[in-house]
Amino acid sequence: MTRPAAALDQLPVRAALPALAAALDAHGTAVLCAPPGTGKTTLVPLALAGLLDGRAPAKVVVAEPRRIAARAAARRMAWLLDEQVGRTVGFTVRGERKVSAHTRVEVVTTGVLLQRLQRDQELTGVDLVVLDECHERHLDADTVAAFLLDVRAALRPELRLVAASATTDAEGWARLLGGAPVVEAQGTAHPVEVVWAPPPRPVRPPHGMRVDPALLAHVAATVRRALDERTGDVLCFLPGVGEIARVAGQLGELTGADVLQVHGRAPAAVQDAVLSPGERRRVVLATSVAESSLTVPGVRVVVDSGLAREPRTDHARGLSALTTVRASQAAGRQRAGRAGREAPGAVYRCWDEAEDGRLPRFPAPEIKVADLTAFALQAACWGDPDASGLALLDAPPAGAMAAARRTLTAVGALEPSGRVSERGLRMAGLGLHPRLGRALLDGARELGARRAAELVALLSEEPPREYGDDLAAAWRRARRGGDAYAARWRTETRRLVAAAGQADRTDAADRTDATDRTDATDLPAEPASDDRSPALVTALAFPERVARAKGGGAYLMASGTAAELPDGSPLSGSAWLAVAVADRPVGSAHARVRLGAVLDESAARSAAAPLLGGGEEVAWADGDVVARRVERLGAIELRVRPLTDPDPGLVRAALLEGLATDGLALLKWPQKAEELRRRLAFLRRRLGEPWPEVTDAALLARADEWLEPELSKARRRADLARIDAGQALTRLLPWATGEAVRLDELAPERLTVPSGSSVRVDYSDPGQPVLAVKLQEMFGLAETPEIAGVPVLVHLLSPAGRPAAVTADLASFWQGGYQAVRAELRGRYPKHPWPEDPAGAEPTRFTNARLRRER
Known part of the structure; x- marks a missing residue:
């Protein structure tokens, strides 16, 4: 194995360090473009901290988009210094922190850095920040960059900033950083042969989270082919954890090779094993976390499924989720480059060469497609509620920002004026999506901090599919479970209890080592089978997803979205549900409930109180005026009573709605009326003003002129049918100009x-x-x-x-x-x-x- 000192000398980015230092000395900002494997993530921070030469000591913070990358980068840098993590080099991710008074380089996730900036805008004690992998355009990374530029402009012009990436829009980042110099490092990547390996038969394109099983079977077959045709380890890119598990199952026990699964949910021990050389040949099945920042040693072959996951938000349905998309050309280059990090390699692309040119050039920036609720709260806490003053490569879509502000106002994070509230400031400090922050704060008051934290932890990382779609059952399983998910759930629960400010003595003891497994004795008693806590916390987080049965196994959410339960769901038959996770299957008009809990009406009213409303409703429905007094929870009708004496103005509006919906044929149109309308249409076309426009739209717009007083006296459809349209139309004749008397002369x-x-x-x-x-x-x-x-x-x-x-x-x-x-x-x-x-x-x-x- 290469010794640390020798490894430092071999990293190609070393040649670019003088230019980078000069750029920072002159401008304070720089853009570093360096191919994968050159050492930009590991060597550059050490050099900028003054740990490799005679440069003045500095405190450097490196921001990575993912926890697995942050841990790996810190461990690699510590190894290069021949030290343990937590001394000169440390890291902080959600739920785990290894730093000391001697730490000069700290690797953090962009989410952690956001929280730190909100607490300490000056970033006290930090001399330089490296934004790594900025080409991925994660929302947190874009937000951090904007906040840091604000800090440099207003508070600390001496704070230095480096935007680093293997492939990026260097000119765009240079402009954003105030004309920063672009420093390019030459790599020593080895040649990578491209092997086009499309499926033998057409496969269905991805839709939502769905991936055609035929494609996954083909990916598994391609991995076997690569093992037979090439040497070295195989790195296979798949869109998500579910696809990794299915391909792993299809590969089974490989002769002479180990199958490893690496993703953000993988246990730390598995992640460490992937990032260390193996004794046997390995097949590493990975999500996009392995595209950048991570070096998987021994890889000579990449098998690329060509798929990735991106966030999407359906503002009309109130549903946010990841969706499977075709990976961009930039992602394809990144993935292929993994095969040439250490020696010549090959990439097997599971699509046709002709398709490659039709792929998007770059992944969509998250700010364009993601739910912006958390971003809007961060911007409001920063003092810029509409984000108009932030330096961003892409402006947030106005519609998505408006939806985000409505959500924040509903959960009490924003004042009606748009300014952040005290409650919003507290929610922003929880390290949670604002919806989950609301559920933790209000749930702790109703249920206690521990129970609320346990349930919010379940909602913050969706349980595995095998846990089922009943949140209450998943809660009990997580409490008893010894799997990797349950371990992460316990760690997150402890963090949330502390964040809520109500940790007990057991929690304090547990936090001394966040990686230890908590025994069942640390938990409160097993919840009863009829415990409504899961439903209450879910409804607090997603009040618009409170749903009531409407017959036939279907439900109506408060948002107005219809939903269905999968066949055989234990939630079937419940009068009320709190829906935690839902998606819309291919070809379905309804959403599908993937995770939820049994609710009752009183809890629904309490959790979704801002959606309660009602009053007198007079509308045109089913072909007539319907007048009733309604109590609503969003789109759900709770109580309905007929109105015997509705407001005349509301009735009139309903009749006009009916005319607009069903047409002017609702009126009585004898032959003379039809003829008069046609004569007026001729005169309008031939002579123009003062002869009136008599199209449907024009007549509806002037209904108060020609249908009064009959319209004000009408109460139902039958009354409209008695109005003689011909007599009413005469009111539109140009009597004031005297032209009306010429009607029979002119037409x-x-x-x-x-x-x-x-x-x-x-x-x-x-x-x-x-x-x-x-x-x-x-x-x-x-x-x-x-x-x-x-x-x-x-x-x-x-x-x-x-x-x-x-x-x-x-x-x-x-x-x-x-x-x-x-x-x-x-x-x-x-x-x-x-x-x-x-x-x-x-x-x-x-x-x-x-x-x-x-x-």
Whole structure:
């Protein structure tokens, strides 16, 4: 094994240290771009702290996006100094801290650094901060960078800042850091051969958390292929813990190789084993935590599933979750680079080469897609509630920020003015999502700190699937369990009890070693099977997910989202549920409850009190006015009583809603009313003002002008059906200008034709009126009649009233088209006149015989 001193000399980033030091001396900020394996995470902090040469001693804080990376970086740096972690180099992550008075380099997660900045904005005692892996664009990392830039600008201009990454938008970060110099380190990465290994048959694309089992089977087969074709350890990238477990199960017992699983939930012992050389060949199944910061020794082959997990928030449904997406091209390069850290290697990509160019270039910044509630609280505590003054690479979406502020106001973290409340300040210091912070504080008051902390710990890291979907049963299992999840749950419980400020003596003793397993005797008595504590804490955290059964196994959440329980769920049959975790399966219109607890109405009312409301509701429903007094919990109707004397204004609004929903056909439209509306539409199109617009939208907008006073007297649909729309429309005529009296002149109902008949004009086409008249009645008329300057379209009819010709130019028709019509129809209707010269003939309504008698 390489000795620490030799390893320091071999790290390629050493050559870039003089340029980095000069950049920091001149500007105070710098962007460091260094390929994986060059030592940017381990050598650079040691050098900047003055631990490798004659530089002045400095206190350096390194911010990593993940706990596993923070621990690994600290251990690697301590090894390079030939020391134990906790002396010169230490680390702090949630629930674990190893530092001393001698610590010069402290590695922390970005979440820990956020908490520290909120407590001490000057970051007292720290000389330099390294933001590692900033290309991943985690929300906490972006927030930390913005806060640190504020600190440099207003409080401590001498505080130095380095943004470090293997692949990043160097120019964007340089601008953000005030024109910081970009220092590039050359790597010594070995060549990596790309092997395209798409599935033999098409697989379904990922949706939500779902991954096609056929793809996972193919990934397992590709791992076996790589073991046969290559030497060295295999690192396989998968999107999540569930997929890792399934692929591990499919690999089974490999001959001559160990299968290890590494992810954020893996026990520390497993993480340590992965980061140390093994005696046997290894297959390491990992999430994206192994893309950067971590060096897995011995890896010569990477198998890439091509999938990753990103956060998504459905603000309409009030659901936030991780979703499976195609990994970006940048992530693919990072993953492939793991195979060339120590020697030439190969990457097996489980997709077709043609697909590669269609992948997104970079992962989506979390600030664009994630739930921003915690970010909004951090910004408010910082004194910038809308985050408009923060230096961010990407501005937070306005809609997501508005939703976040509504949530924070509902849980009491923000004042109505938008400023952070005292309660909000306390919640921000808990190291929890604000929803869970509310559940811990209010739950501790109702149930005691220990019980509330246990349940919030369950909600902060979703239990394994094998724990089931009943939160109460999962709680009991975690208390009894000896698995890795239960151990993490106990550690987090102790932290939360302390954070709530109500730790007992047992908790104080437990915290002396946060990695020890707590015995069952440290816990209160086993909760009863009918204990409603899980439901209460869940409802405190997610009041809009309180749900009531609505029949057929379906539930309605207070948010208005419908939800269903999986078949065979022990929660089935419950009248009320508190839903902790829900998602929406492929092709389903409803959410699916993945974790919840049995609730009762009184607890629902208490936990979701801000959603209680009601009063008189008068609305258009099921085709009529419905008036009732309703008590609601969000979208859930708790109590409903009919109203016998509803407010007339509410009734009127409901009737207008009905007209807008079901249309103006709800009114009585006799033929004369329809004709008047069409005449007005023609005049509006032809002459414009002052003739009114009579489209549905225009008539609804002016309902108070033309439907009053009938509308104010109406109480139900039947009353609308008695309103004569024609009489009502006359109120819209331009009486004030005097034009109304010209209606019959400008758009007459009828025209008198040469035969003396009065023929109705059809205004169905607002562009050109139509006159349908028997051909013989138009004899002798050379000029086509006009209405408002528009020639009417004359439909010339046969003696039987059937269309014979259509013209807007009678003179031309008499000279040309008439002869063809005469030749076709004179034999069919011999009793009617068919003169050779219709322009000079006498118009008539009668047959030849009748004409002779009348003469």
